[in-house]
Amino acid sequence: MQSLKGRMTSCQIDRIALLDQKIRDAKRLLDDLKAHESIEKKVEILLTRPLCNLFFEKNPRFKKMLLSSSFDEQYLILALLALGQEHTIFQEAENLVNKPCYSQLIKHLTENEKFYEFLGGIVGYHLKVLQLMRKELAKEHCQVNEKFHAPPSLDMRHQTDQVSTSTIDGIRLLDSIGEIYVVGGAGDRLHLENPKDKRPLPAACLRFCNKTLFEWLIQDLQAREYLYYNLFHRRLTTPILLMTSKEKRNDEEIEAICENNAWFGRPKESFFLLVQPLAPVIDIEGDWAATKPFELVLKPGGHGVIWKLAKDLHGFDFFRKQSREFTLIRQINNPIAGQDNGLLTLIGFGTKNKKTFGIIACPRMKHASEGMIVCQETMKEAYSTYAIANIEYTEISKVRVEQFDDQARNEESAFPANTNILFANIDSLERASDKLPLPGAIVNMKQSVHTYKNGVMMTLQGARLESTMQNITDVLTLDSRQVHKTFRIEDFPTFVLLADREKTISVAKKAFDLKSPKETPESCFYDLIMCNLKMLAFTCKFSMDPFCSFEEYLKNGPSMIFLYHPALGPLYSIIGQKIMRGRLQKGSELLLDIAHVHILDLDLEGSLVVKAHSIFGVVDQNTNLLQYADSVGKVELINVKVKNKGLISSTKEYWKNEQKRHESLHIELMGNSQLYAENICFDGNFDIVVPDGMKAYASQDKNGVIRIDMKPLHAGNDWKWLYEIKDNTSIALKKEGIKPS
Numbered sequence: 001m002q003s004l005k006g007r008m009t010s011c012q013i014d015r016i017a018l019l020d021q022k023i024r025d026a027k028r029l030l031d032d033l034k035a036h037e038s039i040e041k042k043v044e045i046l047l048t049r050p051l052c053n054l055f056f057e058k059n060p061r062f063k064k065m066l067l068s069s070s071f072d073e074q075y076l077i078l079a080l081l082a083l084g085q086e087h088t089i090f091q092e093a094e095n096l097v098n099k100p101c102y103s104q105l106i107k108h109l110t111e112n113e114k115f116y117e118f119l120g121g122i123v124g125y126h127l128k129v130l131q132l133m134r135k136e137l138a139k140e141h142c143q144v145n146e147k148f149h150a151p152p153s154l155d156m157r158h159q160t161d162q163v164s165t166s167t168i169d170g171i172r173l174l175d176s177i178g179e180i181y182v183v184g185g186a187g188d189r190l191h192l193e194n195p196k197d198k199r200p201l202p203a204a205c206l207r208f209c210n211k212t213l214f215e216w217l218i219q220d221l222q223a224r225e226y227l228y229y230n231l232f233h234r235r236l237t238t239p240i241l242l243m244t245s246k247e248k249r250n251d252e253e254i255e256a257i258c259e260n261n262a263w264f265g266r267p268k269e270s271f272f273l274l275v276q277p278l279a280p281v282i283d284i285e286g287d288w289a290a291t292k293p294f295e296l297v298l299k300p301g302g303h304g305v306i307w308k309l310a311k312d313l314h315g316f317d318f319f320r321k322q323s324r325e326f327t328l329i330r331q332i333n334n335p336i337a338g339q340d341n342g343l344l345t346l347i348g349f350g351t352k353n354k355k356t357f358g359i360i361a362c363p364r365m366k367h368a369s370e371g372m373i374v375c376q377e378t379m380k381e382a383y384s385t386y387a388i389a390n391i392e393y394t395e396i397s398k399v400r401v402e403q404f405d406d407q408a409r410n411e412e413s414a415f416p417a418n419t420n421i422l423f424a425n426i427d428s429l430e431r432a433s434d435k436l437p438l439p440g441a442i443v444n445m446k447q448s449v450h451t452y453k454n455g456v457m458m459t460l461q462g463a464r465l466e467s468t469m470q471n472i473t474d475v476l477t478l479d480s481r482q483v484h485k486t487f488r489i490e491d492f493p494t495f496v497l498l499a500d501r502e503k504t505i506s507v508a509k510k511a512f513d514l515k516s517p518k519e520t521p522e523s524c525f526y527d528l529i530m531c532n533l534k535m536l537a538f539t540c541k542f543s544m545d546p547f548c549s550f551e552e553y554l555k556n557g558p559s560m561i562f563l564y565h566p567a568l569g570p571l572y573s574i575i576g577q578k579i580m581r582g583r584l585q586k587g588s589e590l591l592l593d594i595a596h597v598h599i600l601d602l603d604l605e606g607s608l609v610v611k612a613h614s615i616f617g618v619v620d621q622n623t624n625l626l627q628y629a630d631s632v633g634k635v636e637l638i639n640v641k642v643k644n645k646g647l648i649s650s651t652k653e654y655w656k657n658e659q660k661r662h663e664s665l666h667i668e669l670m671g672n673s674q675l676y677a678e679n680i681c682f683d684g685n686f687d688i689v690v691p692d693g694m695k696a697y698a699s700q701d702k703n704g705v706i707r708i709d710m711k712p713l714h715a716g717n718d719w720k721w722l723y724e725i726k727d728n729t730s731i732a733l734k735k736e737g738i739k740p741s
Helices: 002-006 010-034 039-046 050-058 060-067 071-082 100-115 121-138 161-176 213-232 247-260 303-312 315-320 342-352 426-435 469-475 521-538 550-556 572-578
Strands: 146-149 177-182 240-245 271-276 278-280 290-292 298-300 326-331 357-362 372-379 384-391 417-425 448-453 456-463 494-498 542-544 561-564 579-584 589-593 596-605 607-612 617-619 626-628 634-643 665-669 674-683 686-690 694-700 706-712 719-726 730-737
Touching: 010 039, 010 071, 010 121, 039 071, 050 060, 050 071, 060 071, 071 100, 071 121, 100 121, 100 278, 100 303, 121 278, 121 456, 161 177, 161 213, 161 342, 161 730, 177 213, 177 303, 213 247, 213 342, 213 626, 213 719, 240 247, 240 303, 240 315, 247 271, 247 298, 271 303, 271 315, 303 315, 303 426, 303 469, 315 426, 326 342, 326 426, 342 357, 342 417, 342 494, 357 384, 357 426, 357 469, 372 417, 384 469, 384 494, 417 426, 417 469, 426 469, 521 542, 521 550, 521 561, 521 572, 521 579, 572 579, 572 596, 572 730, 596 607, 596 719, 607 634, 634 665, 634 719, 665 674, 674 686, 686 694, 686 706
Parallel strands: 177 240, 177 326, 240 271, 290 448, 357 494, 542 579, 561 589, 579 596, 589 607, 596 634, 607 665, 634 674, 665 686, 674 694
Antiparallel strands: 146 372, 278 298, 326 417, 357 417, 372 384, 448 456, 617 626, 694 706, 719 730
16 A cells, blocks of 8 residues: 555545545444334434434424424435535525425435445445545556456358358347337537527437437337348337436437337337436545535436346336347447347347347457457456456556457457447346346546535536446356356357447547547448448449548548438348449439339439338328338339539538538439339439329430329339348348339
């Protein structure tokens, strides 16, 4: 400790000493309270505490009010007073008796007392945060009995038979899957606000490519369900569990998005909403932060609370009632995660192999500010235990994991990056949650907190207890007698899939900052477009100039744009059968908001926008439920050239997908309608709207004049894609229908 002290400032040493004293006091209080089961006895003990009596001497009206309330309410207030919070939360208490802010305080304390009961309620929460703060300040992190190995994984970057089979299995077994979306993030760094009343908004409300991040999750899910429908002709309704929070009225905003979209054509009861409790923030001096008397500073406690919350509030039972054995888990800020086969392969490998937990990871550069996945060995006296574990990027330097990185001559780390794309067995997950109610408990001391103490508003370091959902794997361990010396993926209850980074993770976490543009909507949009264009080039065999660099993009905007609805695939191999060969000129824009296209030899110079109002099917007017069907918007472009002035140049916020255009070929398909064009050059601005029940035929005379003829759509001029699984490794498409004469 002497050498450690030598590296600390006197302020740090004083703060550690203060925390040590407060930790001792809190531990004694907690031990005294745990010695008694009845709430009445606990209150009796608290009433003997000197700090409580001293406060009551100064605040007799408050004492009278409190002692006339329930024992549960008395306990909550007395516990905070006994922890020394009279000079923060309870300033001016005598003047605030029976005020609404007091009722709100009791509500928050009651929620936290119940949720953190396994720690000892609010007293145990207080103690845990102080202990982690003390550990953080003293830098007591490295465990000498731990080693870290590269985790065994299945490499999805190479389309092997095992990967292909797992993808097909993932589609077949979608009827055994529920989905969990962690959508309660505050998104403080995005600086979102309601344009009407300037009210701050949570991350889920960010409009990315003209859809909220929450709508992206639902859109991806519907694309997988529609793929299942096209293969097996059966409609799936996947149950969805949402973990929201009260932060920035997140729960209300999410429900409003659902209501405004008519619950996306799904039964309202197929959604299950959990609201995570907001955790109190405690400052570096060991005091609960408050913006004013009775008003706590509260923040979401991290996504690791999801498992305990799902167990306590019967979220797991919600899945079981609908015969769902497994679940897919996604976070709100990574819209790129639905690309290609990643999610389906994760589902297929996990379900087929009856795994407890699965993680998609991707390559990570050494020393990057990203969480990592490791195989953690903990050495005991007689044997070692092993777990596939997550280490958050804030914790990497503390456990000194990178000293175990065995690829010294390579800039790529041996430990892949965590992406927050997860798979789990519901029953096994619930049992694991009993063992570890709050996985990966940490405090992040980097954030400051504004707090009102002794009548003065001040800014101090602060933290709340946070946890990470991936660290539930810490209790999914094997010992050295069960693990093969080569660390085979089949040995572990947890598995890792290694994916292409560009198809797996790009997050929108903060507002754009030219000095640090990564993790912004701008960088996320760049990654999405780059990924889409690579697919267009390599899978669909389009010729095009190389996509611009990120620096050029920030300066001048994207050199090309290609966006599509995930129902077009979502597998690249399917899209490559619907769109074959073509050319995309620099500065061009291709937007395909449609599932059914047949595009062959397209030459695009300018802007082509295809919008189908019916992508999946029709909404039943009696039930308001979406019915998947083949009678949807469809377009055929065979040997078509599109040439127009395209986009109006702009260097700002392309990621909103609200571009203005000088000219474009804009095709709008209403309901069940189609357009067919072959051997035509659309030169200039065209706006084609095809009514429901009609098929439009485009033709061009020898003078270049284009004519659009509308005819009723019927069995004789309809077509569709037939989907078929081949050798349990691929999906082949066949176009069925009569080609127009």
